[in-house]
Amino acid sequence: MFKESIALERLLEIFVAGGLFVIGTWYLHRPFLLEYFPGVAPDVLFTAAPGITGKLLIFFVLAILVGVFITHIFDAIVPLVIGDLSYVDKRFSRLKKTVVFLFKLILPISEPDPRVTAVQRYLDSPRRDWFLAMAKDWCKSTEELLKKKQEMILVHQHVVARLRALSENSREVLQDAYNQVSFAGSIFTAFFLLIPVALLAFYTETLVTKFSTFPDCQLAYITVAIYFASVLSAISLRRRLRNFFGSALTLGLHFYDSTVQLRDKARNSKHQ
Numbered sequence: 001m002f003k004e005s006i007a008l009e010r011l012l013e014i015f016v017a018g019g020l021f022v023i024g025t026w027y028l029h030r031p032f033l034l035e036y037f038p039g040v041a042p043d044v045l046f047t048a049a050p051g052i053t054g055k056l057l058i059f060f061v062l063a064i065l066v067g068v069f070i071t072h073i074f075d076a077i078v079p080l081v082i083g084d085l086s087y088v089d090k091r092f093s094r095l096k097k098t099v100v101f102l103f104k105l106i107l108p109i110s111e112p113d114p115r116v117t118a119v120q121r122y123l124d125s126p127r128r129d130w131f132l133a134m135a136k137d138w139c140k141s142t143e144e145l146l147k148k149k150q151e152m153i154l155v156h157q158h159v160v161a162r163l164r165a166l167s168e169n170s171r172e173v174l175q176d177a178y179n180q181v182s183f184a185g186s187i188f189t190a191f192f193l194l195i196p197v198a199l200l201a202f203y204t205e206t207l208v209t210k211f212s213t214f215p216d217c218q219l220a221y222i223t224v225a226i227y228f229a230s231v232l233s234a235i236s237l238r239r240r241l242r243n244f245f246g247s248a249l250t251l252g253l254h255f256y257d258s259t260v261q262l263r264d265k266a267r268n269s270k271h272q
Contacts, residue, residue: 015063017071031208074185077192119131131253137260139159159249163255188234191233201214
């Protein structure tokens with residue numbers, strides 16, 4: 001039952017994100033599509049329209065394909081949200097710097113890395129010794145090493161990786177916590193990609209000669225609306241990421257306790 005619900009949630013995430021992008025692109029560029037691609041541009045809202053089945057089929061296929069693409073590139077968006085830009089200096093740095101610049105127009109205010117914040121919260125809490133024991137056992141880290149931010153990030157990554165590999169139960173619980181992040185991230189990515197699509201509409205409308213086009217002011221209003229939708233969805237994604245990174249350590253501590261108890265039980269049974 002759990003796996004079936006995950007599969008349904010994943011399919012819904014792919015379809016909603018892909019459908020949002022496809023519908024937005026179709027609406028913004030409809031005059032251009034009417035002139036150059038008349039087979040797919042006419043309104044499909046009326047069930048009596050000719051070729052409605054084929055148009056709906058095209059929409060479903062495009063929505064799923066685009067949705068799969070969006071969910072795959074979401075992983076590249078996460079470092080931007082948490083402020084980890086170390087990957088920018090690697091290959092294709094010019095493209096990555098362009099994406100970073102565009103993202104900063106969406107969320108200009110940066111925040112501390114939520115992984116560091118989550119680790120520091122436990123180091124400053126009464127559960128410090130409990131957390132240090134897990135960090136030593138699972139991550140081969142020490143209290144001295146955890147004074148560095150990079151080590152905090154590595155410890156968090158090790159805890160998440162351990163939960164994924166520990167058991168099917170731990171992997172499912174972690175995935176359940178991550179699903180909300182993934183859904184919010186896909187919605188944000190769809191809105192984020194719609195911004196250049198909306199800007200491109202100012203150019204494609206100059207190529208239309210047979211049909212009426214959107215007034216520039218209307219396109220400007222639509223572009224601004226998409227921008228603010230991107231900002232709101234980015235804020236939601238950032239909040240969900242903070243919750244997930246904190247929850248991952250909490251889950252790690254409880255599963256760590258379970259492994260310690262099983263280990264102690266196994267040792268006692270050997271001695272007996």
